[in-house]
Amino acid sequence: MEVSxxxxxxxxxxxxxxxxILGVLVIVVSLTSLQRFYPAGNFFxxxxxxxxxxxxxxxxxxxxxxxxxSDRVDEIxxxxxxxxxxxxxxxxxxxxxxxxVGLNISRTQYRKFLEEEIIQPLYSAHISLxxxxxPKVAGIFGREGHKEDPLINFFTxxxxxxxxxxxxxxxxxxxxxxxxxxxxxxxHTCVLMRKELEAYMNYDVGSYCKDDWNVAQKLMxxxxxxxxxxxxxxxxxxxxxxxxxxxQSLWQIPDDRNVRWSNYQCKSFECLNNRNPKKGFSKCxxxxxxxxxxxxxxxxxxxxxxxxxSEVLDIKPGEIRIGLDIGVGTGxxxxxxxxxxxxxxxxxxxxxxxxxxxxALRGLVPLYVTLNQRLxxxxxxxxxxxxxxxxxxxxxxxxxxxxLFDWDRVLRPGGLLWIDRFFCSRKxxxxxxxxxxxxxxxxxxxxxxxxxxxxxYLSALLEKPPRSM
Ligand SMILES: *[C@@H]1O[C@H](CO)[C@@H](O)[C@H](O)[C@H]1NC(C)=O
Ligand SMILES: *[C@@H]1O[C@H](CO)[C@@H](O)[C@H](O)[C@H]1NC(C)=O
Ligand SMILES: *[C@@H]1O[C@H](CO)[C@@H](O)[C@H](O)[C@H]1NC(C)=O
Ligand SMILES: *[C@@H]1O[C@H](CO)[C@@H](O)[C@H](O)[C@H]1NC(C)=O
Ligand SMILES: *[C@@H]1O[C@H](CO)[C@@H](O)[C@H](O)[C@H]1NC(C)=O
Numbered sequence: 001m002e003v004s005x006x007x008x009x010x011x012x013x014x015x016x017x018x019x020x021i022l023g024v025l026v027i028v029v030s031l032t033s034l035q036r037f038y039p040a041g042n043f044f045x046x047x048x049x050x051x052x053x054x055x056x057x058x059x060x061x062x063x064x065x066x067x068x069x070s071d072r073v074d075e076i077x078x079x080x081x082x083x084x085x086x087x088x089x090x091x092x093x094x095x096x097x098x099x100x101v102g103l104n105i106s107r108t109q110y111r112k113f114l115e116e117e118i119i120q121p122l123y124s125a126h127i128s129l130x131x132x133x134x135p136k137v138a139g140i141f142g143r144e145g146h147k148e149d150p151l152i153n154f155f156t157x158x159x160x161x162x163x164x165x166x167x168x169x170x171x172x173x174x175x176x177x178x179x180x181x182x183x184x185x186x187x188h189t190c191v192l193m194r195k196e197l198e199a200y201m202n203y204d205v206g207s208y209c210k211d212d213w214n215v216a217q218k219l220m221x222x223x224x225x226x227x228x229x230x231x232x233x234x235x236x237x238x239x240x241x242x243x244x245x246x247x248q249s250l251w252q253i254p255d256d257r258n259v260r261w262s263n264y265q266c267k268s269f270e271c272l273n274n275r276n277p278k279k280g281f282s283k284c285x286x287x288x289x290x291x292x293x294x295x296x297x298x299x300x301x302x303x304x305x306x307x308x309x310s311e312v313l314d315i316k317p318g319e320i321r322i323g324l325d326i327g328v329g330t331g332x333x334x335x336x337x338x339x340x341x342x343x344x345x346x347x348x349x350x351x352x353x354x355x356x357x358x359x360a361l362r363g364l365v366p367l368y369v370t371l372n373q374r375l376x377x378x379x380x381x382x383x384x385x386x387x388x389x390x391x392x393x394x395x396x397x398x399x400x401x402x403x404l405f406d407w408d409r410v411l412r413p414g415g416l417l418w419i420d421r422f423f424c425s426r427k428x429x430x431x432x433x434x435x436x437x438x439x440x441x442x443x444x445x446x447x448x449x450x451x452x453x454x455x456x457y458l459s460a461l462l463e464k465p466p467r468s469m
Contacts, residue, residue, distance in 0.1 A: 018091055021118055025084060065150030072132055072153055079125045086117055128156060154191060157198040159205070163228045187372065189223030197224055203232045211235050214263045217350060225372045235260065246363045250335040251290055254361035259354045272353050283328045283389050288353070293332040305421055305449050305459035309336055312418060312461060315444055320416065323384030324375075331359035331366070333386055338364065342384070371403065377410045385411055386418040393424030400435055408439055413466040417441060422458045423451050429458070436460060
């Protein structure tokens with residue numbers, strides 16, 4: 001008797017709990033529906049504002065992504081529906097169990113169920129609801145400033161939403177650039193990679209970031225570039241030692257302890273140096289062997305396609321001071337140029353090896369950019385652009401065109417474009433030659449040589465002409 005009463009009482013308690021929760025659910029669901037009608041409500045209430053739409057919805061809401069909003073609402077409704085279903089099956093199960101053997105869930109099990117299956121999903125639905133931004137009436141019609149960014153409702157992770165929201169200056173002032181607000185930017189492909197981006201941006205503000213630079217790089221390479229900034233502390237090697245002084249760092253392999261190796265197959269520079277094609281990056285076999293790197297561009301080459309740095313600099317004595325090395329490597333070109341008092345910025349991605357780290361540890365400047373982006377330099381500023389092992393025959397011709405025009409933009413009049421061992425198949429050579437020649441640069445050197453039966457090398461040294469227009 002006692003036992004069954006005990007069980008019945010507990011059962012009643014459980015049911016009461018569920019009733020409370022179902023009640024909350026009902027409220028949430030009705031709230032959701034309310035939210036859904038709210039934007040439509042504008043049309044009915046604010047009669048004179050309808051005129052501004054000029055008869056179409058698109059007029060006023062052009063800047064607001066209705067589809068995203070409705071997707072978000074649908075998502076929440078789905079969450080709630082799932083929750084309800086779970087609750088109902090659970091209630092049914094409890095009913096069955098009482099018929100046979102009495103209620104048999106322990107207090108901790110019950111608590112766990114409530115916390116994980118009910119409270120958390122409910123909370124997340126609640127948060128999602130709060131995050132939905134309905135365009136404010138004044139905002140839509142205001143001339144400036146309050147237009148809702150369509151991207152905000154596209155993402156559900158709060159940090160991304162905060163990131164893409166334009167930040168107006170304090171006190172309504174203009175900033176040092178003369179703008180009223182600041183927009184953070186993300187690559188448009190972030191929208192296609194929403195899941196990955198949301199995983200990337202899901203972190204606790206102020207805490208340590210996940211060790212996920214490779215996830216970030218994957219996003220960037222696939223076009224989510226620029227990637228949003230994050231507000232977490234990036235991890236560093238626990239054993240970081242200060243770098244070598246500049247008179248030693250250029251030609252010494254840095255200390256392994258200065259690099260986080262966890263996302264690479266190789267765990268040391270020694271391993272990368274062993275030229276195992278599986279372990280490094282195939283385009284850069286041997287480039288971690290600084291002994292071998294040391295002979296590049298300074299002499300003893302049998303190939304006509306390999307120009308010497310001294311030859312190139314002699315074309316414009318004293319004029320070449322700053323430049324860019326666009327390619328794949330460990331910064332050896334920049335190191336050599338540094339010895340000639342030329343400052344070279346080296347582009348690098350960490351493809352299979354810590355290229356950025358080794359360049360920086362050698363005392364040179366790595367620039368972490370992909371092909372996706374316009375170069376972050378102003379027009380007519382660089383004395384030299386050197387490129388090797390990079391554009392080669394895989395590249396789409398139109399993409400290459402955009403890239404070459406960007407390089408042309410950045411090079412100063414009289415600046416040099418050094419194409420170093422570009423290679424492609426014989427039959428494509430005419431197309432690529434046209435690409436390089438279309439700018440009508442002055443040809444200082446232009447050499448084509450055989451790479452293999454099918455392929456040819458092209459090296460060229462070209463000078464951007466003055467443009468008086
Ligand atoms: C909307 O109507 C106003 C005047 O009624 C007109 O000046 C404006 O160009 C129209 N806008 C569009 C997008 O048709
Ligand atoms: C309740 O479950 C436990 C194991 O979880 C079992 O040992 C016990 O016999 C069950 N009691 C009833 C009344 O079914
Ligand atoms: C490197 O420079 C420091 C001073 O900057 C000097 O004391 C040291 O001897 C130099 N080392 C070498 C190998 O030249
Ligand atoms: C070129 O190579 C030869 C032998 O391989 C060597 O004696 C000579 O010093 C090298 N010259 C340069 C400039 O590296
Ligand atoms: C580089 O600059 C330093 C200091 O100005 C000078 O001593 C050195 O000779 C220069 N080197 C070259 C290769 O011009």
